[in-house]
Amino acid sequence: MSIVLGCIADDLTGATDLAMILVQAGMKTVQIVGMPDENTPVPDAEAVVVALKSRTTNSYDAIRMSLIACDWLQKAGAKQIFFKYCSTFDSTKEGNIGPVTDALLEKLGCSDTIACPAFPENGRTVYRGYLFVNEGLLSESSLRNHPLTPMNDPNLKRVLAAQSKSHITNIFFEDVEKGPEAISQAMKIRVKSQEKTVPVIHIIDALNDNHLQSIGQACQGMALITGGSALAQGLPDNFRKTGWLPNFIKKASFSPPLGSSVILSGSCSEATRAQVEYAKSRIPHFRLDAFDILEKKPVVEQALEWAEQAMKADDPIMFYSSADPEIITRIQKERGRVEVGSRVEAVIGKIAHGLKKIGARRFVVAGGETSGAVIDALGVKTMEIGPPIDPGVPWTISDGTPSLALALKSGNFGTEDFFLKAVSQLKKSDEIEKERAK
Numbered sequence: 001m002s003i004v005l006g007c008i009a010d011d012l013t014g015a016t017d018l019a020m021i022l023v024q025a026g027m028k029t030v031q032i033v034g035m036p037d038e039n040t041p042v043p044d045a046e047a048v049v050v051a052l053k054s055r056t057t058n059s060y061d062a063i064r065m066s067l068i069a070c071d072w073l074q075k076a077g078a079k080q081i082f083f084k085y086c087s088t089f090d091s092t093k094e095g096n097i098g099p100v101t102d103a104l105l106e107k108l109g110c111s112d113t114i115a116c117p118a119f120p121e122n123g124r125t126v127y128r129g130y131l132f133v134n135e136g137l138l139s140e141s142s143l144r145n146h147p148l149t150p151m152n153d154p155n156l157k158r159v160l161a162a163q164s165k166s167h168i169t170n171i172f173f174e175d176v177e178k179g180p181e182a183i184s185q186a187m188k189i190r191v192k193s194q195e196k197t198v199p200v201i202h203i204i205d206a207l208n209d210n211h212l213q214s215i216g217q218a219c220q221g222m223a224l225i226t227g228g229s230a231l232a233q234g235l236p237d238n239f240r241k242t243g244w245l246p247n248f249i250k251k252a253s254f255s256p257p258l259g260s261s262v263i264l265s266g267s268c269s270e271a272t273r274a275q276v277e278y279a280k281s282r283i284p285h286f287r288l289d290a291f292d293i294l295e296k297k298p299v300v301e302q303a304l305e306w307a308e309q310a311m312k313a314d315d316p317i318m319f320y321s322s323a324d325p326e327i328i329t330r331i332q333k334e335r336g337r338v339e340v341g342s343r344v345e346a347v348i349g350k351i352a353h354g355l356k357k358i359g360a361r362r363f364v365v366a367g368g369e370t371s372g373a374v375i376d377a378l379g380v381k382t383m384e385i386g387p388p389i390d391p392g393v394p395w396t397i398s399d400g401t402p403s404l405a406l407a408l409k410s411g412n413f414g415t416e417d418f419f420l421k422a423v424s425q426l427k428k429s430d431e432i433e434k435e436r437a438k
């Protein structure tokens, strides 16, 4: 088996989201955590997703990491590179979506690429170049209060033009609706009519999965594509047409390790806060106070002491630092956004490490940055993708001994009962396994 599609994701939960969509579309997919190097074995897979932590780093580092990942994927045989970012286009004024796309365009020698964050199943659609979250504009959604990447402008052309040296164009819904041929044609016209000698990035409208399928088909043979995970659903068929991918889909097996279940939430999104509230009234929980963390109180020790007792019962337990926007704004004003974020992440990582030592084997983590910190602390290098819990969030199993079951949830994904649903999904699979073994 050789790699056909090489993906670079700018955060961990986004990578898992993409890997799940590729698996569902029939590609054997492995996720590599962090930058691969010459010692990283090429997995036996058709698609590889490299999960970086480059969404909120400085642009220099984001470019450097993405180019190294791209190089590795190309050497491993990838015929197309997919730069995956958030379906809500999470980025700062400086980047990193624009700078990384520019650098990849240059490296791959492309005249153009596309940018399409749409993820209709999760309510993200693009119409006339404006990004919508459910029924409203991006800038009216809770993403305007994101602690690291507040999104206040829904006009993707404007947002990307501020970050990128490329020429930004739009391909509107009317062309997309007509299908792959019309989309390809529209892209060609825009590249031809471009007077400057810079590459072109086409922001493409997409309101539903049919549109994404058409866009995927129109991208056949394009060396670089960029967008949200849902864009991937249209790609495997291109590879089947060229014979790079078999026409049958093999179902992968999934056997999660046994052990205690823990929930770690560092996401402060609206969806996660509702999920935390839901779980709080049902399972033992421990609040991580960001002010205590900044004052260097022994939060990790206290949390683990509590966990040793709480884990004696069979219930999952939850740790959360998730807080309301007013509290976040206050602490960030006092101590700086980056400082607060990284200190809280470090503490959650240490707690995860301690929990593994005392028997936790099933981790549900909320938040992309938080998941990155947890995975680092747990020493996970690769992950195999298992069954979906909710759109965009699968169970996964890590490499290494002991192996761990991990559900890494993007901040805004999942239903209100997500945490408990994820845990009971594995319990059900344990019961089925027990029955089978009888």
Ligand SMILES: Nc1ncnc2c1ncn2[C@@H]1O[C@H](COP(=O)(O)OP(=O)(O)OP(=O)(O)O)[C@@H](O)[C@H]1O
Residues within 6 Å of the ligand: 011, 013, 014, 146, 147, 148, 266, 267, 268, 269, 272, 289, 290, 321, 322, 323, 327, 328, 331, 340, 341, 342, 343, 344, 345, 366, 367, 368, 369, 370, 371, 409, 410, 411, 412
């Ligand atoms: N109480 C708190 N006060 C200030 N910052 C916090 C607090 N709790 C968590 N944080 C920080 O907020 C950030 C949340 O980002 P994270 O990526 O984990 O979640 P998210 O943005 O909701 O998820 P995603 O990136 O998947 O959309 C992290 O850096 C985390 O450390």
Ligand SMILES: O=C(O)[C@@H](O)C(=O)CO
Residues within 6 Å of the ligand: 011, 013, 014, 015, 017, 018, 085, 086, 087, 088, 119, 228, 229, 368, 392, 410, 411
């Ligand atoms: O695309 C999304 O919304 C997610 O995969 C993600 O990246 C959130 O951090």
